[in-house]
Amino acid sequence: MSKQDKFRQQVKSFYNVIVVSFVLVLIIGVLGITYMMDPSAFSFKGDTPNSEVISTTREDDDWDKIENGIHLRTGFKDGEGLMTVVNNCTNCHSAQLVIQNRMSEERWIETIRWMQKTQNLWDLGPNEKIIVNYLVTNYPPKSKGRREALTNIEWFPLEE
Numbered sequence: 001m002s003k004q005d006k007f008r009q010q011v012k013s014f015y016n017v018i019v020v021s022f023v024l025v026l027i028i029g030v031l032g033i034t035y036m037m038d039p040s041a042f043s044f045k046g047d048t049p050n051s052e053v054i055s056t057t058r059e060d061d062d063w064d065k066i067e068n069g070i071h072l073r074t075g076f077k078d079g080e081g082l083m084t085v086v087n088n089c090t091n092c093h094s095a096q097l098v099i100q101n102r103m104s105e106e107r108w109i110e111t112i113r114w115m116q117k118t119q120n121l122w123d124l125g126p127n128e129k130i131i132v133n134y135l136v137t138n139y140p141p142k143s144k145g146r147r148e149a150l151t152n153i154e155w156f157p158l159e160e
């Protein structure tokens with residue numbers, strides 16, 4: 001290899017280093033400027049650039065959370081029509097007032113009529129059936145049969 005060839009090769013590899021460095025600086029520069037203009041462009045899945053929106057969703061999830069068959073916010077039992085009841089029956093009084101009552105279908109309807117007449121409860125429309133059905137299913141009257149007959153009792157004969 002002549003001296004000239006060697007020199008040429010050196011220039012060539014020096015030139016390569018310059019080109020590679022230039023390209024690297026260019027890429028880093030472009031990324032840097034992009035980041036400065038909009039940092040969220042660099043957030044990946046898992047990051048929460050829009051944390052407000054996401055936390056609201058989480059609150060909504062908790063808001064109507066059901067655990068062990070109980071709607072945590074109100075205490076109502078989970079069941080068909082739950083949300084209709086929650087939306088119509090917890091506006092004026094707590095759910096507890098509903099839950100502590102156990103009634104037959106007729107009595108639940110009577111209670112609703114009474115609230116409509118005297119407490120400004122609105123016309124429930126087709127929801128009434130859903131609500132009454134939920135209430136009778138989940139809060140039916142407690143069995144109110146007589147206690148079992150007593151056995152093995154010594155009766156005192158009444159004296160005349």
Ligand code: HEC
Pocket residue numbers: 085088089090091092093097098101111112115119120121122131135
């Ligand atoms: C417009 C307001 C309002 C809404 C809505 C409402 N109630 Fe009431 N409710 C009342 C008032 C007022 C009382 C009486 C509260 C008291 O006695 O302290 C009451 C009392 C009750 C009672 C107790 C009745 C008694 O005899 O003690 C039950 C049970 C009841 N509501 C169930 C419901 C159900 C079920 C719904 C959903 C369909 C509902 N309420 C929706 C106003 C309302």
